[in-house]
Amino acid sequence: MLAGKRVLLVIGGGIAAYKALDLIRRLRERGVAVTPVLTRAGAEFVTPLSVSALAGAKVHEALFDLTAEAEMGHIQLSRSADLIVVAPATADLMAKAAQGRADDLASTLLLATDTPVLMAPAMNVRMWDHKATQRNLAQLRADGVRFVGPNEGDMACGEFGPGRMAEPLEIVAAIEAALTGGPLAGKHVLVTSGPTHEPIDPVRYIANRSSGAQGTALAAALRDLGARVTFVTGPASVAPPAGVAVVQVETARQMLAAVEAALPADAAVFAAAVADWRVANAGAQKMKKDGSGRAPALEFAENPDILASISQRTEGRPALVVGFAAETEKVVEHATAKRLRKGCDWIVANDVSPETGIMGGSENAITLISGAGAEAWPRMGKDAVARALAARIAAALA
Numbered sequence: 001m002l003a004g005k006r007v008l009l010v011i012g013g014g015i016a017a018y019k020a021l022d023l024i025r026r027l028r029e030r031g032v033a034v035t036p037v038l039t040r041a042g043a044e045f046v047t048p049l050s051v052s053a054l055a056g057a058k059v060h061e062a063l064f065d066l067t068a069e070a071e072m073g074h075i076q077l078s079r080s081a082d083l084i085v086v087a088p089a090t091a092d093l094m095a096k097a098a099q100g101r102a103d104d105l106a107s108t109l110l111l112a113t114d115t116p117v118l119m120a121p122a123m124n125v126r127m128w129d130h131k132a133t134q135r136n137l138a139q140l141r142a143d144g145v146r147f148v149g150p151n152e153g154d155m156a157c158g159e160f161g162p163g164r165m166a167e168p169l170e171i172v173a174a175i176e177a178a179l180t181g182g183p184l185a186g187k188h189v190l191v192t193s194g195p196t197h198e199p200i201d202p203v204r205y206i207a208n209r210s211s212g213a214q215g216t217a218l219a220a221a222l223r224d225l226g227a228r229v230t231f232v233t234g235p236a237s238v239a240p241p242a243g244v245a246v247v248q249v250e251t252a253r254q255m256l257a258a259v260e261a262a263l264p265a266d267a268a269v270f271a272a273a274v275a276d277w278r279v280a281n282a283g284a285q286k287m288k289k290d291g292s293g294r295a296p297a298l299e300f301a302e303n304p305d306i307l308a309s310i311s312q313r314t315e316g317r318p319a320l321v322v323g324f325a326a327e328t329e330k331v332v333e334h335a336t337a338k339r340l341r342k343g344c345d346w347i348v349a350n351d352v353s354p355e356t357g358i359m360g361g362s363e364n365a366i367t368l369i370s371g372a373g374a375e376a377w378p379r380m381g382k383d384a385v386a387r388a389l390a391a392r393i394a395a396a397l398a
């Protein structure tokens with residue numbers, strides 16, 4: 001599938017540059033022609049000789065290399081590939097690209113090109129989390145740059161968190177997705193996420209502790225596989241991903257209306273923590289203490305079950321409907337019963353007892369329940385869960 005493709009590989013300056021050497025081998029094994037570009041900082045980590053030997057091609061390093069200008073020119077170099085891959089994409093390279101700076105060969109190539117760009121970031125976790133990097137990431141995404149990783153884990157600097165460059169084979173998969181449109185190209189996937197807020201009166205509401213992290217990660221992972229994603233979200237504490245159609249709602253009833261309006265979809269994933277009940281006698285005005293010492297009696301009405309109503313549609317049901325089950329005991333038993341009761345295809349079950357730290361945390365340990373049974377996955381970052389689930393969804397829709 002990749003044979004005959006041409007990749008311009010920009011190797012930035014980071015300890016992960018050694019993985020770029022393996023990436024070159026993996027690409028060449030698949031018949032990809034790799035033209036390497038090494039930044040000055042990149043050359044501190046890997047030598048031009050090893051890069052060119054593995055690539056079987058000349059390494060481009062300097063912007064004002066007259067031979068290179070005469071042979072090809074940096075403008076042409078940037079356009080002679082099917083895809084530009086930046087691995088590792090350092091914080092500095094991302095910042096330059098986000099700002100459109102062109103003060104060395106790598107940044108000039110990125111500015112001069114109309115070829116799609118895929119970045120595999122690698123940096124210290126604090127640098128990745130820094131507002132400036134996140135701002136640059138959002139800008140680059142908005143500009144159409146694709147990303148793979150970073151992954152969470154132990155880092156060369158001794159810290160732990162997101163910042164490790166994606167593994168070479170993950171980058172190869174992302175390259176394949178970028179060049180072919182991805183396994184979910186042409187598919188529409190709907191994702192609900194976040195909590196709902198159910199008003200008590202105009203200033204108070206009933207909510208839950210869902211952060212929206214898992215739904216957001218899932219929408220991003222589905223987008224990365226090429227899906228058109230509609231993301232219906234309650235008031236979540238994490239920002240919605242870039243590059244998806246965001247519909248913001250507050251209540252369960254608004255969420256149902258937004259979901260129905262977004263159909264048809266090939267798959268629908270209901271990751272939102274929807275309130276089961278709303279206040280039936282919500283005040284039109286702010287409720288006041290009346291001096292009697294008596295608390296107001298709230299009456300509740302059941303909210304529509306969005307997952308069940310979409311699962312049980314006779315017309316326009318998405319081919320794959322996935323629900324989530326947040327349980328605090330008998331997780332598999334309750335979730336298996338829930339799958340049958342609601343009529344969805346899969347249930348992603350997780351234990352949200354406070355001691356697991358899952359609700360509002362960055363990790364998740366799920367059991368995927370389908371007609372074929374229950375499959376327990378190891379505990380991993382919510383991003384990794386999202387990527388694995390997105391890959392499963394792609395396989396199911398293929």
Ligand code: C5P
Binds near residue numbers: 252272273323324326
């Ligand atoms: O019944 P329970 O709330 O545990 O079911 C969880 C699943 O059902 C989640 O996928 C959630 O998004 C969905 N749900 C829904 N509408 C509701 C309640 C839950 O879509 N009113």
